[in-house]
Amino acid sequence: MEEAAAPISMIDCPYCAEPINPKSKKCKHCGEILDPQMREIELLKSQRNSPQVFMNAGGGAAAAAASGIGSLRRFPHWFHILLTIISGALWLPVYILMYLFRNKRYYY
Structure with missing residues (x-):
């Protein structure tokens, strides 16, 4: 008589708490990568494919104004009054x- 294979014990996914195989590298329920090395590779790929753009509250023009490029502008009261x-x-x-x-370094 054949012996049945021992049942594989399951663990809970740390991201969605669904039962998964402990040897899994990726959760079949939520799609999160569980293997730390594979996760790091995916993170590096996504950083390489997306440009790193950092914006402050005033946008790029406020950064330029703060660094001395260009000049300060008045707050556009007329535009907001017209919209009102x-x-x-x-x-x-x-x-x-x-x-x-408002960004007081950009609008005064």
């Missing part, structure tokens, strides 16, 4: 918030 009038005062809270949280 056109939208029937619906733009007013946005205008107030944008004025209060």
Whole structure:
């Protein structure tokens, strides 16, 4: 009589908590890579394929203004007042918030 193979004990995926084979390199449920070396390779691939762009609150122009390139601009009050009038005062809270949280190094 043939002996049945011992059942494989399962572990829980650390990302989705579904049962998986302990030898798995990738979760079949959520798709997360479990093998640390394979995970590092995928991270390096994704960093190589996507450009590293860092933006501050004022965008690239604010960085240029802070470094002395170009000059400071006035806060565009006329534009926000026009939007407030056109939208029937619906733009007013946005205008107030944008004025209060403006980049003071870029807009004065």
